[in-house]
Amino acid sequence: MSHIGPPALTFHVPGNPRSWKRAARGKGFTFVDPTSAAYRNLVALSAVAALPSGWIRGLRYFVAIEAAFPTRGRTDLDNIAKQACDALNGIVWDDDSQIDELHVKRLWTHDEPGIRVTVFVLPDPPPKAKAPRAPKEKKR
Numbered sequence: 001m002s003h004i005g006p007p008a009l010t011f012h013v014p015g016n017p018r019s020w021k022r023a024a025r026g027k028g029f030t031f032v033d034p035t036s037a038a039y040r041n042l043v044a045l046s047a048v049a050a051l052p053s054g055w056i057r058g059l060r061y062f063v064a065i066e067a068a069f070p071t072r073g074r075t076d077l078d079n080i081a082k083q084a085c086d087a088l089n090g091i092v093w094d095d096d097s098q099i100d101e102l103h104v105k106r107l108w109t110h111d112e113p114g115i116r117v118t119v120f121v122l123p124d125p126p127p128k129a130k131a132p133r134a135p136k137e138k139k140r
Helices: 033-051 077-087
Strands: 011-015 024-026 029-031 061-069 098-110 114-121
Touching: 024 033, 029 061, 033 077, 061 077, 077 098, 077 114
Parallel strands: 061 098
Antiparallel strands: 011 114, 024 029, 061 114
């Protein structure tokens, strides 16, 4: 993990974590699974409620996601992360391609299933060094 400061944003989404499901296509339309869409909205609303005023979306981020499940089932953690990160597009960041580091952890609990999302703002990377210019040839 990079050297980062305290969390900039933390929020909890209650209920069983839902993984992203591939959208179906047909007759020129794309159909999103209704349970995926509802869960994505819940994640977005939870983030909006926790977002500090003056939040800037155009930065680089480290995201930690803890997914707490009530039972041991077969759920792909990468799809849990995709669902959560996609839900935060346009809210926490402009696009989830701004995430430079991602940590996803599975937990088992009967008390409080859900996901906890913690977002850290990463320091700006140093500017890219410019290539030295080739010396000009002298005219003769």
